[in-house]
Amino acid sequence: MTIxxxxxxxxxxxxxxxxxxxxTATGSAIDLRGFDAASVIVHFGAYTDGTHTPSLEASTDGVSYAAVAAGDMAGSFAAVASGAGANTVQQVGYIGTGRYLRPKLTVAGATTGAATxxxxxxxxxARQGV
Incomplete structure (x- = not known):
C-alpha cells in the first residue's frame, strides 16, 4: 500500500x-474560491457546562449569510451538552453552492462553558500544493 x-x-x-x-460565537468567513470541496471540523476540548451547538452558514457574496440546509451537508453536527462531548471531534462535509462558509457555535446555559x-x-x- 502506498501512502x-x-x-x-x-x-x-x-x-x-x-x-x-x-x-455564542461566529467564526470568520472562509472563501472557497478555487476549491471544489470543503469540510468543517469542530474540536471540543474540556467541558464544564452549557449546551454548545455547532452550525454552518453560507453566502454567495460574503455579505448575506444563511443557515446551510441539511441537504447541503454530508453528515450533521450534534449539540454537546455534557462531559460526554468533551475531547471529541465532529466533521461535516459541505456540498452546497455558496462561495463563503462561516461556522457558528450557539451556546446556551453556560457559566464556564467548553473549549472549542x-x-x-x-x-x-485548482492548484496543487496550496
Whole structure:
C-alpha cells in the first residue's frame, strides 16, 4: 500500500480560534474560491457546562449569510451538552453552492462553558500544493 501525501491537496483554514466559550460565537468567513470541496471540523476540548451547538452558514457574496440546509451537508453536527462531548471531534462535509462558509457555535446555559475550535478544510484546489 502506498501512502499519499494529503497536505498538498488540502488547505486548513482556522475560522474560530481555540478558546473556552460561554457565549455564542461566529467564526470568520472562509472563501472557497478555487476549491471544489470543503469540510468543517469542530474540536471540543474540556467541558464544564452549557449546551454548545455547532452550525454552518453560507453566502454567495460574503455579505448575506444563511443557515446551510441539511441537504447541503454530508453528515450533521450534534449539540454537546455534557462531559460526554468533551475531547471529541465532529466533521461535516459541505456540498452546497455558496462561495463563503462561516461556522457558528450557539451556546446556551453556560457559566464556564467548553473549549472549542473550528476549522474549514478546503480541498480539490485548482492548484496543487496550496
Amino acid at each position: 499519499r501525501d494529503l497536505k498538498t491537496n488540502v488547505d486548513a483554514s482556522p475560522s474560530l480560534a481555540p478558546a473556552v466559550r460561554n457565549a 475550535a473550528i476549522a474549514v478544510l478546503r480541498g480539490r484546489g
